Amino acid sequence: MGRESRNFTQKVRQHLHCDSCYSRRCRARVEPSASCALVPCRLLCGAVFHLCKEEDHLLLCPNVRVPCLNAEYGCPIQLPRSSRAAHLQVCPASVVCCSMEWLRWPVDDTNPNNFNAMQDNMMKERETHGEALDVAMALVDQSDLYARLKMKPLYPELMEQEEEEDIKEESREEIAVGGSVLEGRDPACFSSLPGGKTAQRVTQPPMINMEKYNLFEMMFSMERGACAVRQDTTSPRSCPPPDTSKTGLAPWQEGVLERLGQELTPQEYNMYMVHHGRMLLAFGQIEACTSREKDFVYGSLEPIAVQTLHSFKVTSSSLANSHRKNPNNSVDVDTSDLGASEEDWFVDEAEATLLGYAEMAVMGHKVQKSDGLYVDFGTQTHSFRTSPFKQRTTLAEVMADRPLKLLLQLQAETVNSRNNRASCAFTFLCGHSFHRREFATHFRNVHSDIQMCLSEWFEQQCPLAYLGCTYRQRRFHPSTQKATVTYNQQLRCFNLRPDVLPSLDGKTGDGEDRLSSLPYEVLCHMASFLDSQSLSQLALVSRLMRQVCSSLLQERGMVTLRWERTTSSHGRAKWKSKPVWEFSHLFSAVDSWNMADIPPISAHLKVCPFYQKTEQKERVALPFITEKQQKSPKGQSLLNHFTGQR
Template structure:
């Protein structure tokens, strides 16, 4: 009854326009159908033919998550989709907070030399984070970018010509070495000339030794063949022109036709071809003609082999050229520099071109000290970062004056591999800290998008976890790390490495630390020693639980209840303890985990490729338990440390110090100007 549709939309003519919730129209097979209510009891009423459309909007219809294409496996009623998106495991946000960290200044090396000598330096949050950023910095700096002259020179393998595919035997080159005039004469007389294969032609074209006599003969032979083809073309044109002109004017002879073509044609051997090209074609086509037919133009005398400088280029019209760099700008002869920063031209010091090096030091090159790889590389990278060019790069001050400078380095580890980074160079050296422990969020003048000194957080979180991560990690800890969360000795600039943590969560006992594996800050709870002791078990269970710890001996249901209270970072660590704990943690993946698609690249036989999502990957984020409020930890003040600080040196003076006497001040009181005296003097002068 509901399948007899009459309209193009698939609905009955009455049902298509009926929106009455209490429609009482009788059933008509050609006009209307039965009026029903929603089978899921959502409260909607409609005609039977509209049931499929209602299922697309019914709030109680079971549908997959909107992020099902990104890995979310959950299904729910449509009315719960919006609430589910807040905690959807496939709704993942990547933190894009950036910060800068600059190399250490030469005047502040005392602290950084002593920082890594402490055996517990990794427990200090700022040092651990600085070492992580330094590792990323060293891996991103490529030595060939900063020091291309110190890269190992790799010899290109020579292409074997004898017996190789596409090679030409040198002996055959000599046997084919003919005089160009002889080759041309033989070809015109119909004599056979030994022909090269396509592979031999390619090998000859790729050969770098084109100046040798053997190759010269081959090149001339190739051009002679082109000339022979041109002669045949001219012959065909002459025959065609003669036949056409004979039909139009019987008085025209073939000889006259040949003379006209020789005068008006554009072949390389015809007289005046360059003059005609200069008038008929543009500059680009003219230059292209010279490139392809230059050798033939020289052979036929149309173009000189060594032209004077003033005839090197032919301009059809002059066009403005964009000046991209100072070096691409040719200064006109009539130009005279007017340097505004030279105030008195009569006192200008005469400048001369002079090479400056280390020869005036009187020291041999072998005796010069070697440069430090890390310091020199960071200095060069910093110069390129802030100034936008290499150290001592050639710089043009104006159109005439150019400052030329070069900077050379001599390293112990040079030359470097072509793909070597700074991390590869210092791999065998002892670890040192070369970047500042202070970070900078508001950057200086440089491009952050391609900066080597800019670092990203790049941690992924669920949508409901991201606000707590940004607040606790970046807003509370990282931005307030220096001087607040981590208080260092005031004499740290002298080399003191003492520090203490000041804050902890208000609701539970935990300390903030930096996890090098996760590259982020975490909370480490303070667990009492009694919880580490084993628990008693029955004798019947001793054999089964002999190799298990006290936590693993608990029933699976109790373990599930325990992990429901853990945060994401704790669940991630617990899942790596054992297979049992991994199974327990997997039960809360949909509630506290994240899912993303694992993409794999598939390459086809024809060379194309596509990316396909092969499987889903589940993991826990690095979020610790949210902290609403931080409180000061119970610790002694920094003054207690200063009493025993080895860098705090007291200077006790036992000799008396001369102070100004009170009697002298009373006698000289009139000499001092006070506010009252100034006001009285002003009033007195005004009255007078």
């Protein structure tokens, strides 16, 4: 900046007229020390200026080609400066990450209509009949939940003892992530062990700083010596020197705190305690912790009987049963006293862990039984076949070899201020990246139209689902084309599968791909009609299709930065980013939905195996009204009719 300022000052001094001239029709005479000639812009933007201002004009010229504003985020386009704002609407680096969140709680075994039978049946039939949309989405959320739930917060007593090798490996990982965890710490906190191992950090009690102590001691000794010399020079020879050991204000002198309280103001007294508090502790003038008897507040308190106020009315039945409650006795019991077999001791890891995290998310503590008179506390212990666990074991590692079972509810709830991703483990995030022009379509079609209307509206299920019926039908399809909404568990997103005739699937009877035999230009033209999600899947078919899709990346794709961690020669971690081009997971935009041409759900009830008819063969007496009851106003009451009163 300084060099540019000096150059600008020199130009101003050389051309005094050009510095203040802004006229396009300047007719000043060209002089080497005063002014220079007028020239038009070489890029034909229409500007006219003095020749010495050409470099300054290039900093503002609208026709100069400059990089995109998102060049640091991967956009490689060079464009005129005047087109920067319009380019941002189609810039491939203008990417938005969807932050839609939802809650999904574990199934409630205490609710009789919890659809557990239906979920179990659907898990058995999903390979033959396909998966429902809500079931497929719930399974993906459950796998994400298992991956982030750790066993240590709930079961610290079931953890393995951490070995020294694990500690060393953990420290290496911290150094790799943070560069060096030892920077800024006291080297005395770490001690070397045989074999090159490092001991854990040990917290020691605070110690007196001897350097400051010696400095204060020297200062007070100099003051004391000066006072002694002063007293020797002023006092008479025949009088002995006074005893100053009990009259000074040094921290080691007796009764110093009493004299400070009388001679100093409260502000000065507090300042003295701040500066010399450690020395007063060292010489025994004050105590670190004041006992109850010496405390000026708590020493004079008297115990007061605790009075309990009940804001509710205790019922007579509670009072009658209160004296019957057995007294508490400490008895050592074992699981065998309950009469349960050894097989019943072990519980399922997934169900117990989900219940434990749900208790912490909802109530913040363990479940306790309480009523108006008593509060009972209990300790829950668990026995797992896979215990003990490692320190970093997650629920996904424990359930890796187990059969798949859905333990989350199919209905998703909206996120509130209490249960968010920072405080609740059952909050899920969409997390897909889209181009800025695609985000509105994604949120409307995926989250508003499909996900939030999935249960009983977008996908209708049998009314007898609580008994175990797995029949479902999808009621809506796009108004512009015949397509079916599906859910891809690998991509974790919804998509549209068009209803294509078998003769148009692109393959012959012998499995030959007829599309690959078309010219390259025709393939590129055909690919331009596909949506972003179809292009991302078409690129995985073959090398030819990958080249076809790559030709549309600049126009239809987006670029993001992918960070990778590398290790330098010194053992420190470095993060480097590289631009990655890809297509988003957005299907074709759907402006409106139409009802599918399918029979109503009542047609299924005629053949539903869980629908059982009950035939009533016994006669049922119906109420009747006699002529006497019609005339009598008292007989008009239906209660009087059934009670027999006339």
